[in-house]
């Protein structure tokens with residue numbers, strides 16, 4: 001079966017004056033999938049999303065949505081909808097009016113557009129709040145209204161710019177689950193910008209790691225986590241140590257480093273600089289005296305209780321050859 005792609009970027013570049021925010025990136029996003037654009041601040045994620053949405057001109061290259069070249073199209077003509085970081089709801093309108101707004105702009109009659117808006121408010125379980133204004137809602141509720149407002153345009157692709165960043169940690173997890181559920185139920189493509197590795201791993205069928213305006217790696221979440229292509233991805237995606245072994249660099253996951261049983265089985269000796277107890281495991285930060293960088297090891301809770309490790313101790317560590325990933 002051939003894969004169908006909803007979004008394709010062909011050597012897309014975004015320049016602001018002399019700043020190259022996005023440098024000739026090419027990317028394909030399969031239909032009906034959840035794609036996360038992940039990377040540190042300033043790497044070009046938002047510019048990429050805004051080029052897809054049509055809120056930002058493309059300096060060079062092309063954007064295809066549903067196999068149509070939309071590079072010169074206005075945002076409303078692209079088959080995409082955008083959900084903004086601060087939700088951008090109109091404060092003077094009720095939830096119902098906010099959701100119905102795009103249909104009013106399209107000239108849909110009042111009765112029909114309110115009926116449609118009610119349908120989408122019901123989809124996000126916000127029917128009971130239709131008469132409230134955004135200022136009278138919690139962050140999570142505002143987010144649901146913003147989602148209904150984006151979905152009412154029946155987009156092929158929903159673009160989400162840091163949609164969870166304004167929420168407290170508890171609500172963030174709950175809304176994260178809900179976004180994934182909506183995406184599955186609706187079967188449309190979601191492209192979600194985040195700087196959170198956890199969020200990208202939890203949500204993304206495809207993760208696109210960006211760095212300095214370029215794509216460092218793109219692939220299924222488990223591939224990007226288990227088989228980082230380079231140092232940047234290994235470090236950024238978290239949970240990996242980059243270790244130099246006889247002039248080659250390897251990545252080893254923090255949960256795959258072990259305390260050596262004896263000096264003879266140790267591959268390295270490190271000095272412990274920090275110990276953080278984290279409930280299910282302890283996070284041990286240590287330094288190889290011959291290297292500039294720190295290493296991190298995760299020790300399961302039971303093991304840590306049996307063999308506690310103190311700051312300042314010199315410990316031997318090892319790992320299995322199968323857990324080494326060459327960079």
Ligand SMILES: Nc1ncnc2c1ncn2[C@@H]1O[C@H](COP(=O)(O)OP(=O)(O)OP(=O)(O)O)[C@@H](O)[C@H]1O
Nearest residue numbers: 016019021039040041042043044045046047048195
């Ligand atoms: N309107 C603009 N004018 C000039 N430079 C800009 C503009 N918008 C973004 N940039 C620059 O382009 C680069 C990429 O910015 P972008 O907002 O796409 O990054 P990002 O990865 O989304 O960052 P963040 O996570 O901080 O939002 C940055 O160096 C930024 O300073």
